[in-house]
Each structure stands twice: as structure tokens, then as C-alpha cells.
Amino acid sequence: MIRVENLSKYYGGTRALGPVSFEIEDGETVGFLGLNGAGKTTALRVLACDLRPSAGSVTIDGVDAVADPHEVRKRIGFQPENPPLYGDMTVTDYLRFAGELRGMRKPELKKRLPEVIDMVDLGDVAHQVISTLSHGYKQRVGVAQAVVHNPKLLILDEPTRGLDPVQIVEMRKLVSNLKKVHTVLISSHILTEISQTCDRLLILGKGAILGAGTEAELSGAKSEIRQVTVAVRTDNTKAVRDALAKIEGVTEIGGPFEQGGGHVFTVSCTTDVRADVSRAVVGGEWDLIKLDYSRSELENTFIRLVGGRDASN
């Protein structure tokens, strides 16, 4: 279990993170979501004992990461944004080196290395020099070094950064497999990546936690955003707007703007008002061209949380 209490990190006089507090249970997959500069990388580097916090405490499995970082590092595998690779080594030699650094003995490594190479699909390049590998393979080697010693906690900072769409899908599959045996922390600013791989989200903005919970919990918050987009063909747009405004639950009407030969209205509401909107359009004898409904999903939640924070600053 990871327990973070009032964690802060300053670079000189600039606050990069905190104070933040959160807990992560064993076996969870947690996504750190935030814009660039939100403090995600700083938080992960502190958890990986690469940086010492300016204030606060981090305990992993009951071990204090500040007082005994050496012990905590044994339980952690960390892949930073840029994989920490030695270009002059072959993949196998590098993974052996990474394993030995984490205290693995030769017989253990002999058994483990083929498993890891197979797990991250590096078989084709196992004896190739790292500097000659493509970016996608380098990312995989980065993940391999993080899991070679079978750590309890796996920390991946932007694992899909710079990958092409095919490689992103492959990396996502890899992370899904890793979830089965490790507690995983992933940071990203790519919403779909986080929503597809994580059990729980921590949304960071300007060094603070803006929201925490499952995607459903975050999306189902009190100020949930629902929106109906309706396109009608008519010359009397004022009448349409008035009719829509009379519907119970409608909070705001955007538009109209012309598109596809009709006028498009965006109706913000607190409940699903599709039926009422369609009845209003039929009642007014306007031609209905389009009717769309969207709930507040992760993207909306993210924008709402981060935008709110930014606005308040």
C-alpha cells in the first residue's frame, strides 16, 4: 500500500507539487492525469525515490521512502519519460545489468530474462545493440528494465510518448498484462490511454490534486455536464430557441450556428432531455436534421477540473 501525506516538492523557490495526499491499494492501477507541468512527473519521481520531497511523507508497504529509500527502491520499477538506456549495450546485457543492480543473482536472472523478453516482445532484438533500435522498441526495453526484478510497484511515466498508433495499442496491451501482477501507476495527458487502462484516476493541476476516483465517480459528480445537440431546418430560429428554453432541466442554450443546411443548437442540461427536445421540434413543425446526446465523460471532467482550477488562479 502507498500512502502519501502532504507531499510537496519545490525546485528552488518554485513549487512543482503539493501539498498532496493520497493512498493507493495493492493491485490497483492508478492514472496520474494532468496537463504538462501539472506535477505528474515530479510526483512519480518522488515515489520512485529518484527525488527527495521538500516536505511530507511517502510510505510504501510501511517503509518510509525518505528515511529508507534504499529499501523502497527494491520494491519499485520505474520507467521515466525517456527510458534510461545505455546505447552501447545489447538488450540482454542491459536487462542483466538492470537486474543485477536490483539485487538479482545469476541463476535468478537466467530464469527471469527470457520471461521478461517474451513478456515485452523483445525476442527479435534481444541481442541487438540498443542504440540501433527504433523508438518503440526502446520504450519496450524501458518497460522491461522496470519489471525485470518483478517489483511490487510499477511506475510508468508517459509510456506511450512518441509512439505511433500501432505501438500505442501494443503498449496498452502490455500495460494491461502488467496490471495482473503489479500495482501500476501511469502518468499521461492522453485521456483515452488513462481511461482504458486505469482503475482509478488522480487528476493533477498546478501541483495539486483536483479530483480523485474512478472515471464513473468523477464523471458522475454533482456538476455533471450533459449536452444535447439539435439541428433543425427553419427560418425562425428565435422560436426554436424559446421552445428549447421552456424545457425543464435546460440550463443553457448555445447557438444557433449554420451547418449542413440547418441551424444547430447546443442544449446544456442537468437531465436527459432528448425526448422533450424532439417533441418541441415536432410540435413546432420544424425539420429535424440531427439529435445528439453526450454525457460528461472523462474529457469533460478533465476540462472542468483543470479549467476550473486554472480560472481560479
Added chain:
Amino acid sequence: MRATSIIFRRELGAYLRSPIGWVVAAALLLLDGLLFQAFAMERAALSADVLRAFFMWTSITTGIASIVLSVRLVAEERQTGSMVLLNTSPVHDVEIVVGKFLAAFVFLCGMVLLTIYMPLLIKVHGKITYTQIAVGYLGLFLMGATGISVGLFAGCLTRNQLAAYFLGGFFLGIMDALYHLGKVLDPPLRETFSSLDYWWEHFQLGFMSGVLNLKDVVYYGAVTYFFLLLSVKTLEAKRWQ
């Protein structure tokens, strides 16, 4: 200790796998050979003087090579990001520094030892003892160790390798200028500055002449330890920044 050995093997392997190790070795041997031919053998002289001239020129190339080999040890890792692997592994900073230092030291000693054919040529044709040769090489090794510790420290200060090379050369240059600075000062500063000098006081007046003084050995050992300690403390401090 185990981590030191693992890092030592990796770094030594890196010198042998990458061009820098071979380029530095080739340049050092070529320069030493040319300098030996051009200056040590330029005129008829006592064999002891020829040996002194050999060690003088070789000590200069060894000092330069020690900086070139050592600066990259940390600066390059911080520049490429590979340092994170060491920082997030259960390895103490002192193990990182000592492992890297030993790798550079062993590689440098191997390179310097390849120049042994020149003193042996002097031995064959003149009257010098094996002890003179051994003391001279001990001096080169100790001087090289100090140069490596200075370069390692410079590499810990900045991730920009060019700046680190400059810093390392600057530190070594300052330490070498202390003897001349001491000469223009009055006692007791004269003795203080002279005794801290890197090359004149402890190499030229001792090892280079085949004289083994304990104070010279202690000097190089202490300065090496000092800069290695500074390197460890700098790496630790970087985690707090």
C-alpha cells in the same frame, strides 16, 4: 560492494565498446611516443634524465586523459537520462561514484602501462633501475587517480559535457598553478600553496625523479578522496534540488 562491482564492469565495458576509450588510448600512446622521440631522445643525456623527461611528458598526457575519460562518467548519464536507472535502483551514491571511478582508473592504468616499452628501452641502453621505473609509474597512477576524481566531480556539477570538460580542466589547471602562486607569496602561505600543488611539488620533485615520498602518496590519496567525497555529496544534493 556488489553494486560497485556491477557498475565497475559496466563502465569498463563501455570504454571498450565505445569509440572514446579507443580514441583516447590511441591518442595517448601516439602522443607519448612522439614526445618521447622528440624531446626525451633529442640529445645525448644521462639515462636517468631521459627517464625523467619521459615521465614528465607522460604525466601531462595522463592528466589530460584522466579528465577526458572521467568527465563523461556522470555528465553523459545525466544528459542521456540513463542516470535514472542508477538513482532508482537500491544502490548508494557512494557505490555509483566508486564503481565509475575504479573503471576509469583501471582503464587509464592499462593505457599508461602500454607505454612501458619506452622506459624498458632506456633500461636496455642505459643505467636506470626497475625501482625508478616502478616509482615513476606509481606516480602516474596516483596522479591519474586524482585527475579522474576531479573530472568525475566536474561531471557531477553539470550535465553539459563541454562545460564539464572545461570545469575539470580548470580545476586541474588551478591545482597545477598553486606551485607558481606559492612562489610569489611569503611564508607560511608559500609552503601551504606549494604543498597543495598537483604536479610540480608532488610529481616532478618526487615520483618523476624516482623518489618515493610518503607525503606525495598521502597528498594524491587525500585529494582523490576529497573529490570523490565531493562527487558523492553532489549527487546526493541533486536529489534535494
